[in-house]
Structure formats: C-alpha cells, structure tokens
Amino acid sequence: MDMDRSDKTPMYRYIMNDIKRKIEAGELNAHDPLPTQIDLAKEYNTSEITSRRALSDLVQEGYVYRIRGKGTFIQETAVSAGPKPIRTIFFAYQNHEVSDFNHPFFTDMFDGIKAACDEGGIAFHMWNIGEDYELPQDPSAGIILLTTMDSFDQSRLSVWLREKRRIVTVHFYYPHLGIPYVIVDNLTGGYLATQHLLSLGHRRIGVILTGNSILEINQEFSLRLQGYRLALSQRQIPFDSELVAIMSGDHERVSMGNDGFRRLMSLDNRPTAIFATSDYKAFGAMNAAKELGIKVPQEISIIGYDDVKISEYTYPTLSTVNQNTYKLGQRAAEILLYEMKDGENRLLKDEIVPTLVQRDSTGPAPV
Incomplete structure (x- = not known):
C-alpha cells in the first residue's frame, strides 16, 4: 500500500x-x-x-x-452527524509578530505540541485569527488558543463555545467560561527564584518587574511577585516596596533591567541580590553591574526567568527559571486529543511546575 x-x-x-x-x-x-x-x-x-x-x-x-x-x-x-475526531491542531493567536515566537516559551511549547501530534498522526499548524477573530473553517479541528488580557474580546470565546469549537487556552485562562486551560505555575516560579537567593543567605532581595505600577502588572508578573512575597514571608522577612522596581513597557527589553538595577543600587540600603522577572531584564542588570564596577556574584547575585538559550553563555552564566513549556504544549494537545468529551461541562486544567536552573550569577550573600 x-x-x-x-x-x-x-x-x-x-x-x-x-x-x-x-x-x-x-x-x-x-x-x-x-x-x-x-x-x-x-x-x-x-x-x-x-x-x-x-x-x-x-x-x-x-x-x-x-x-x-x-x-x-x-x-x-x-x-452519524456527530462530532468527528480531531485530525488537525492549530495554535491560534492574534496578530503577534513572528519574531515573538522565537522566545523559548513558544519554541519549546511548539515542540511539545508537535510531539503529541506526531504520536497520534495529527497535523499541527499555526493560525492568526486576525482582527476578525476568524478560526479555521474545519469545525472538528483542535484549537490551542493564545489570548492577550488587555485587548482580546472575551465575548468571542462565548461564541466559539456555542459553536462547540474544541479549544484549550494556554498562558491566560478563563475558568468562569469552563474552557480547558494549561498554564505555567508562575507563583511557584517566583517562589523558587526567591527561595534560591534566600538559601544563599540573602535577606535584602530586590525584584525588577514589568508594568505601569504595582497595581498594573499583568497576570504572569503578578503571580511571580506573589511567589517572591511568599518566599519572604516564610522566612519572616517583611515585604519592602522600596525593593520593587517596576519598569514600563509592552515587551521585555534589556534596558529595563539596566534601569531597574540602577534604581535599586541607588537606595541607601541596597539589596545584595536581585530577582529579575525575565532573562532579558537580568541581562540588563548584569550589564549595569559591570558598568558600575559591581562584581557578580561576589557583591550582588542576579537571577532571571525564562532560561533563554544565551543565559548558558553569559559571563557569568545566568541562574534562571525554566518554565517547562515543552510540557505545557504537550499537555494542551493531549487534553484536546484524549481528554475532552463532547457535551461534557467539566473544566479540564493543568499547571506546569517550573524548574530552577542554578548557574554562576548567584552566590552566597556578602559578609
């Protein structure tokens, strides 16, 4: 044949x-x-x-x-006229730049989706829903949906549910609608990064976040901040808002880390360690430390978040948190292919636990 x-x-x-x-x-x-x-x-x-x-x-x-x-x-x-099995899975997004998907959060996720699809002989493609919120015409296709919290029209989700589209969301989630979702446990990720610094004897730990204010940060950074606060509270260390540097911007940039580091270093009682909530901000913090003549990790420890490839090759190599998004993508596809049942209202969900990656940019607190 x-x-x-x-x-x-x-x-x-x-x-x-x-x-x-x-x-x-x-x-x-x-x-x-x-x-x-x-x-x-x-x-x-x-x-x-x-x-x-x-x-x-x-x-x-x-x-x-x-x-x-x-x-x-x-x-x-x-x-019968009933639902047909999924033969194609689409990763659906809205008007993201292609360059955005070069980040390991996405590339690892895509590898996980593809692995689950290959095992079942299922096709996998990307799909831009555009301004018209247009899903693929195949009603039996599986949809792994990436939304944005600030601009996505949630009413479209309700329409798709009424149409019985098979959807799993990743990264952001809408439990009130009963849509299955898979997310990374950002609270645990923030906790792991902070706990690592605490285990090295640091007690005054700065954190660099992205947002417009402490009340205007997105879901993922808010949860990382909660993890930071949880780790401090377990050691009976009071939360000090002075140690939180919030940098404005829509995308992660190295300059945010540079500016945030300088702001924290200008304090009278400076931190001995910094948790930069993305690797890009951590790179900026390391650049600023070098420009200011502050040795990493001897005089200050820096940890990032994301485990982008270059973090293995910086000098010193960057301690960070790997989000395990390969598993995120794999689980999203598995839920679509094997766990969702038509007519079932049960909310399916999974949280992927990140992993601490310890490298050379973190060390014992200076005496």
Missing part, C-alpha cells in the same frame, strides 16, 4: 487514523465489514499484532463493533 505518514506515528495508530478518515470521507458506511486482521496486516504491510491492536482500539473508541464468527463492522454512530 502507498502510505504517506510520519515515521514517528505508530503503525497501529496510522491504521486507525486511515480507517477513521475513510469513515469521514464516506468511503466506509455504517455496518460495512472491515478486512480481517490478517488481510489488514497485508494491506498495510505490517504484523497481525499491529492490525489486531488497531482493531481493538477502534472497538474501544466506538468506531467499529465485532460479531463473533462474522467479523468487524463499522459502528452506526461512527458515521
């Missing part, structure tokens, strides 16, 4: 997907017989063990039924 499939797709899964495709295309109708497992193995040039696994799983999923002594047949409900 002339086959076009990913080498990573298990053969039994390929056989299942091909039979499902034939059902969707009308090539197989209700109660049509399927070849025996011997004939199926010959047709797909594989073993009988593999063809038997494919048929068994199709029975479990309700696509076929068996009659002892007669064979395997297409289930009537499999060709």
Whole structure:
C-alpha cells in the first residue's frame, strides 16, 4: 500500500487514523465489514499484532463493533452527524509578530505540541485569527488558543463555545467560561527564584518587574511577585516596596533591567541580590553591574526567568527559571486529543511546575 505518514506515528495508530478518515470521507458506511486482521496486516504491510491492536482500539473508541464468527463492522454512530475526531491542531493567536515566537516559551511549547501530534498522526499548524477573530473553517479541528488580557474580546470565546469549537487556552485562562486551560505555575516560579537567593543567605532581595505600577502588572508578573512575597514571608522577612522596581513597557527589553538595577543600587540600603522577572531584564542588570564596577556574584547575585538559550553563555552564566513549556504544549494537545468529551461541562486544567536552573550569577550573600 502507498502510505504517506510520519515515521514517528505508530503503525497501529496510522491504521486507525486511515480507517477513521475513510469513515469521514464516506468511503466506509455504517455496518460495512472491515478486512480481517490478517488481510489488514497485508494491506498495510505490517504484523497481525499491529492490525489486531488497531482493531481493538477502534472497538474501544466506538468506531467499529465485532460479531463473533462474522467479523468487524463499522459502528452506526461512527458515521452519524456527530462530532468527528480531531485530525488537525492549530495554535491560534492574534496578530503577534513572528519574531515573538522565537522566545523559548513558544519554541519549546511548539515542540511539545508537535510531539503529541506526531504520536497520534495529527497535523499541527499555526493560525492568526486576525482582527476578525476568524478560526479555521474545519469545525472538528483542535484549537490551542493564545489570548492577550488587555485587548482580546472575551465575548468571542462565548461564541466559539456555542459553536462547540474544541479549544484549550494556554498562558491566560478563563475558568468562569469552563474552557480547558494549561498554564505555567508562575507563583511557584517566583517562589523558587526567591527561595534560591534566600538559601544563599540573602535577606535584602530586590525584584525588577514589568508594568505601569504595582497595581498594573499583568497576570504572569503578578503571580511571580506573589511567589517572591511568599518566599519572604516564610522566612519572616517583611515585604519592602522600596525593593520593587517596576519598569514600563509592552515587551521585555534589556534596558529595563539596566534601569531597574540602577534604581535599586541607588537606595541607601541596597539589596545584595536581585530577582529579575525575565532573562532579558537580568541581562540588563548584569550589564549595569559591570558598568558600575559591581562584581557578580561576589557583591550582588542576579537571577532571571525564562532560561533563554544565551543565559548558558553569559559571563557569568545566568541562574534562571525554566518554565517547562515543552510540557505545557504537550499537555494542551493531549487534553484536546484524549481528554475532552463532547457535551461534557467539566473544566479540564493543568499547571506546569517550573524548574530552577542554578548557574554562576548567584552566590552566597556578602559578609
């Protein structure tokens, strides 16, 4: 048989997907017989063990039924007007610059989505919904949706739910709408970064955030700040707003870290460590330290957040927090493919725990 499939797709899964495709295309109708497992193995040039696994799983999923002594047949409900299985997953976003997706938060996420899709023989593509909020025309496609908190029209989500679109959100979430979501646990990430500095003996720890004010920072940075405060409170260290440098801007920039570091270093009682809530800000803080003649980590420790590739090669190498977004993407795809059920109102959710990456930019507090 002339086959076009990913080498990573298990053969039994390929056989299942091909039979499902034939059902969707009308090539197989209700109660049509399927070849025996011997004939199926010959047709797909594989073993009988593999063809038997494919048929068994199709029975479990309700696509076929068996009659002892007669064979395997297409289930009537499999060709009904009901929802069809997902054959394509789209990562849907709104008007982001392509360069935004070079960040490891996204590249690792895409790798995770692709891995889950490859395992199931599912296609994966990106899709810009644009100003018209237009989703792919395929109503059975799975959608992994990235929104923005400040400009996204939430009423569109309700419309898509009424249309029974299969959607999982990542990064931002809307539990009041019952939409499944997968997020990174930013509170734990902020806690891990701060706790690492506390374990090194630091008690006066500055934090550099992005926002317009302490009341106007986005969801992810707000949670990282909460993690910072939680770690301090567990050591009975009072929160000092003087140690919070908030830098205005829509995108993370190295200059934010440079300016934030200088602001914190101008305090009469300077911090001995800084938690920069992105690696870009951490790079800026390290640049400023060098320009001011302050040694890292001997005189001040600096930790970032994101684990961008260059953090392995800075001098000194940057301690940071890896968000594990490969797992985030993988879980979002798995929820779409295996855990969502039509007509079910149960909210599916998952929080991915970040990992501390300790390198050379953090050290013991100066005596």
